Amino acid sequence: MSAIQKGAVAIVTGAAGGIGLGLATEAVRRGMRVVISDIREDKLRQAQESLTAMGGEVLAMRADVTSEADVENLAKAAVDRFGQVNMLFNNAGAFVGGLAWETSAAQMDWIVELNFKSVAHGIRAFVPRMIAQGDPCHVVTIASGAGIAVYPGYATYSPTKHAALALTEALYIDLVAEKVGNIGVTIAMPGMIRTEIMEPEKASPSALDLDREARHENATVKRVEQLMTGNLEKAMPPEELARIVFDAAEAGELYILPNHDSDAMKARCQAIGTGRATGVNPYPAIMGQSRLSGAKEDAPIGAPPGQLDKGAGSAAKATEQMEQAQQ
Ligand SMILES: NC(=O)c1ccc[n+]([C@@H]2O[C@H](COP(=O)([O-])OP(=O)(O)OC[C@H]3O[C@@H](n4cnc5c(N)ncnc54)[C@H](O)[C@@H]3O)[C@@H](O)[C@H]2O)c1
Incomplete structure (x- = not known):
């Protein structure tokens, strides 16, 4: 009951x-x-x-x-x-x-x-x-x-x-x-x-x-808080x-x-969880694609070559999708 x-x-x-x-x-x-x-x-x-x-x-x-x-x-x-x-x-x-x-x-x-x-x-x-x-x-x-x-x-x-x-x-x-x-x-x-x-x-x-x-x-x-505040309305x-x-x-x-629970969020969380459990660092690929990495706001978004092959490619793709969804 x-x-x-x-x-x-x-x-x-x-x-x-x-x-x-x-x-x-x-x-x-x-x-x-x-x-x-x-x-x-x-x-x-x-x-x-x-x-x-x-x-x-x-x-x-x-x-x-x-x-x-x-x-x-x-x-x-x-x-x-x-x-x-x-x-x-x-x-x-x-x-x-x-x-x-x-x-x-x-x-x-x-x-x-x-x-x-x-x-x-x-x-x-x-x-x-x-x-x-x-x-x-x-x-x-x-x-x-x-x-x-x-x-x-x-x-x-x-x-x-x-x-x-x-x-x-x-x-x-x-x-x-x-x-x-x-x-x-x-x-x-x-x-x-x-x-x-x-x-x-x-x-x-x-x-x-x-x-x-x-x-x-x-x-x-500043960028992170602005992104989050901008997302609040919707x-x-x-x-x-x-x-x-x-x-x-x-x-x-x-x-x-x-x-x-979008596919993008799930893939990102799965990449982090899998990374923790298996010793594979998911963050180079995630951050390579992330608008949230904008300490240098004009830096080109894109994972360094090779990073995507290290088991975290789904996370990079997921991050890209997530950020498109947030726009
Ligand atoms: N809003 C989001 O996007 C979001 C997403 C995920 C999780 N959460 C979590 O949801 C919970 C509620 O947050 P919210 O989004 O409603 O934010 P909110 O700021 O609108 O509400 C939080 C409430 O907690 C009260 N509070 C702050 N310090 C307190 C204290 N020491 N003792 C008692 N009450 C206190 C505040 O006065 C406020 O009324 C938080 O734990 C937050 O981390 C929020």
Whole structure:
């Protein structure tokens, strides 16, 4: 039986807007009671009002997912209010562009805490309660296509999404090994979704100088962020993603790749995965074709001769197709 039932309780982190609000809205649409949390309290109140207006039973609570204590308090508050927890959406997260050697330790700490350790806090706070309940429950991690691929300027985002993905896989196999049968696990690896993801300043600690202009002094970071921002307008709406995620959870699927499942994306990810497993470097071919490699924006796009024969030709072709699709 699925955790998605009328009256069951869904908890969504980072629910003041974007994908989180889309997930909370879908939960209400499916008759679930919801607990929404975020650090942006004004937006969270607005979200609560809109969900309540839909007829939803909603608890809204400020919780910073980088704080283990806040996440534990969120679980306690959910149980105090509704008596149970059935679905946890580890959703809160942020993207900030940056090169591997230019990203400050403070910025890396922030993204590691927000995109990765938050998932660990969520699992620790909610899974033992779900095990004790014994009724149908589900944990969803909103990872990213960047959890299986690495792009230029993704020095914080890709590693943290890889880690969030692996931790959620660890949860899945530990539940299987321990014969815990009442908790399903789903990992979403979306491509671009139309949200405020490209405005990290809205939720970053004030101590961090994440000024967009300063970041854009680097041509690669500027180009990557501009490409991504340009793609947002035609990206998948969060409501559509939410429906896909709920359907996948209901069907018991472990992995879903919404908007990241074109042949080109798949070939690129397969080339990276195969490279890791077999010791073949896929990146010369990928980067040889990539607009994202534009540190020198006018550099001709094309893999150096010979690189395509080294087992990564499909990745180069895939990258070309992907970039044509993004235009
Ligand atoms: N938009 C995309 O293209 C995309 C693609 C793949 C994955 N994702 C992932 O989806 C998730 C949601 O992102 P989004 O696109 O909706 O972005 P968004 O910026 O619109 O929403 C993120 C929400 O998280 C909240 N938040 C930030 N720091 C927080 C903290 N410390 N504690 C609690 N809440 C916090 C923000 O206030 C915001 O409401 C993220 O994990 C992101 O990495 C997004």
